[in-house]
Amino acid sequence: MRGAGHWNPLWDGVAELDPEWTESFMRTTMSTYRGGVLTPQVVELLCIAVDAACTHLYAPGVRRHMRAALDLGVEPREILEVLKLATTVGVHSINVGAPILMEEMAGRSQ
Template identity: 65%
Template sequence: MIAAEDDDRSLVDRLKSDGSWNELWTGLDELDPIWTEDYLTAVLEPYQSGVLPPQVVQLLCIAVDAACTHLYEPGLRRHIRAALDCGVTQREILEVLKMTTSVGIHSINVGLPILLEESESH
């Protein structure tokens, strides 16, 4: 993703030059470039720290982007591609996607009791 030898350029510039820039960040960068730089530095820490293997980082990103509360298709596509590129198997990605669907089960856990309660009083 970001090479260490590029440290003399801003992170925003490096993301733009290597194709990792998300156009959704452009307005934020225009309004507050210092905050944007600080935010992206923090967000990219898991990629650069080495604490988690790259495969795990990509699987976590897939889970976040596929979650019903986020559903960010461009990021999901980018992270699935990156996961496959770093050796994650199709089956491992599928298992993460299957686990991610459990986030949506909460809507039935909350909604069903309300439906039953309201049906009794109707």
Template identity: 65%
Template sequence: MTTPENSYPVVEAMKAGGGWNELWDELLEMDPEWTELYMKMAMQPYQSGVLSPKVIQLLCIAVDASATHMYAPGTRRHIQAALDIGVTPQEILEVLKLATVVGIHSCNLGVPILAEEMEAYKQRQAAA
């Protein structure tokens, strides 16, 4: 079953904003209503205003880089977003250090990504 454009506004917004994971495409195709409701629930912290965008990005980095998750694409996306809103590399590094409580692998994953993204960020800033 293919989903019509704009019939699932949260999913479409996530796709447009770069927050969609292509691994979810089959789930969307199999059960678009449930997927839309789940994504709406998952997006609530971003939309509620209770947590600042900075805190949300730092929490997402911690979760994605943690040894229990180890999701490099999400870690990269949230580091990029954090840098873009003014989070410092030092703040990101402290979050990665905190995430090591569940395993040193968080730094093995996150620190090289932070270094790569800092270089890319510097290049974007120099080109602007």
């Protein structure tokens, strides 16, 4: 992961506490990059979606994967479409919250 430029400094502590588990996790993660099932472009687009999702919001990863995607020839408009799709994860906040609000409001009017 370090050699490929995918290392997150936040993993340093985990690597120190449990180097064997960390190495196993990194090998598993890197197999997606090297597996050949998905094109490198698709892998980078998926990584952008994960890092940009409201449940993750990891800006250094978004930047790193955007650069890699652009270097691989991905068009900026393709990246923008991925970002648009990633925003749909946040819509569930209102899907969950609005019914609860309606229940709470109904309970107060009685």
